[in-house]
Amino acid sequence: MKSVDPDSVRQHAAIRRVIASIPPGRVTSYGEIATRAGWPGRARLVGRVLGEAPAELALPWHRVLRADGRSAFAPGSRGFREQVRRLAGEGVLVCNARVDLALHGWERNLDALLWGPAPSPRKKAATAAPRKTRTAR
DNA sequence: AACCTGACGTTGG
């Protein structure tokens, strides 16, 4: 049998716990989860844990996005569509394959709201800026 | 034991 590292078990448990505590209608990143779980920099591990987590746990995986607000799944893929669908059901809209973290981010959006958008500082108000829908790369 | 590959992130060109 394979010896299981007890420390590793705690990591996974902590990570799952953090994911399970993401409030509906809010999203966060892999890195943020890793940090909250006590292991900053282990974003990759979060992805693995999420992928191996049994469905019975019913973790809100759809509320986990990349640091830039895009889904970890390829646009158009099965997972991508399902994630977008679930998020939409919670009032989180995905525009241009991306979620506005400054708006739906799980805490940490205060300074962003006060200092202005952090990621893509939309030059001017999006007064109907058609922003080409970037035909799938 | 190298080498590759991911539900990742940051920095620098």
Place this chain on the structure above:
DNA sequence: CCCAACGCCAGGT
């Protein structure tokens, strides 16, 4: 905006 280079962890070849 795209790409490359690292840093990171665990598994598979």
